[in-house]
Amino acid sequence: MMATTHALVGAAIAAAAAVVLPETAPAVLAAAVAGSVFPDLDIYAGHRRTLHYPAYYWAAVTVALVVAATSPIPVVIAAALFLLGAAVHSVMDAFGGGLELRPWEGNSERAVYDHLNGRWLPPRRWVPYDGAPEDLLLAGVLSVPAFVVFGGDPSVRTGLLGILAISVVWVALRRRVAAVSERLAASLPASVRPFVPERFLTADER
Ligand SMILES: [Zn+2]
Numbered sequence: 001m002m003a004t005t006h007a008l009v010g011a012a013i014a015a016a017a018a019v020v021l022p023e024t025a026p027a028v029l030a031a032a033v034a035g036s037v038f039p040d041l042d043i044y045a046g047h048r049r050t051l052h053y054p055a056y057y058w059a060a061v062t063v064a065l066v067v068a069a070t071s072p073i074p075v076v077i078a079a080a081l082f083l084l085g086a087a088v089h090s091v092m093d094a095f096g097g098g099l100e101l102r103p104w105e106g107n108s109e110r111a112v113y114d115h116l117n118g119r120w121l122p123p124r125r126w127v128p129y130d131g132a133p134e135d136l137l138l139a140g141v142l143s144v145p146a147f148v149v150f151g152g153d154p155s156v157r158t159g160l161l162g163i164l165a166i167s168v169v170w171v172a173l174r175r176r177v178a179a180v181s182e183r184l185a186a187s188l189p190a191s192v193r194p195f196v197p198e199r200f201l202t203a204d205e206r
Helices: 003-020 022-042 056-070 074-095 133-150 154-187
Strands: 112-114 119-121
Touching: 003 022, 003 074, 003 133, 003 154, 022 074, 022 133, 056 074, 074 112, 133 154
Parallel strands: none
Antiparallel strands: 112 119
16 A cells, blocks of 8 residues: 555544544654554565564554553553554555555565564455555545544644645556656666665566
8 A cells, every 4th residue: 555545544543542532642643653654664675574564563562552551641652553553554565465566467476574474465455556546545535534533733634635645646656657667677787786676676677
């Protein structure tokens, strides 16, 4: 899924938390959104493996929620929701497309790495690939709780609309981005190519 879809999952998590604990709203919104996009910081270094932990994050979430239940102060709740966002992200990636330059072709059987069982989880393709129309639909639905809970704040409303606008542009350009990446990768000298992440190369170039 798109990074923006993941960010909106964080916003939805924060909206649910803010209903229960309204005084923590600003801190949890920032933390949940940051945690929800955090795993994709590994895009250039072992993407969907280095910072994606579809099993282990849940152990950390459990500990953090127990601590938050006993000490419900904003910083602890924010930490718990950061981890929850990262955990949900890691699991969600298994329901999208595979790791490949043109994921709509459906050639990759690698969605996200499961460190617990030492294997790649296969893509289920409920959302066929990041930037698919289905991804945009999901992003739109996920934005609703945040608009309902935080929509009275003009800066949050603007932020949510900005995320949706970026999503629309990404969906419109997604296939062209793959074509440009392919041309760029092909134009690189052979000595540099080993440093280009696999997902930006075609099967022939790897
Ligand atoms: Zn991811």
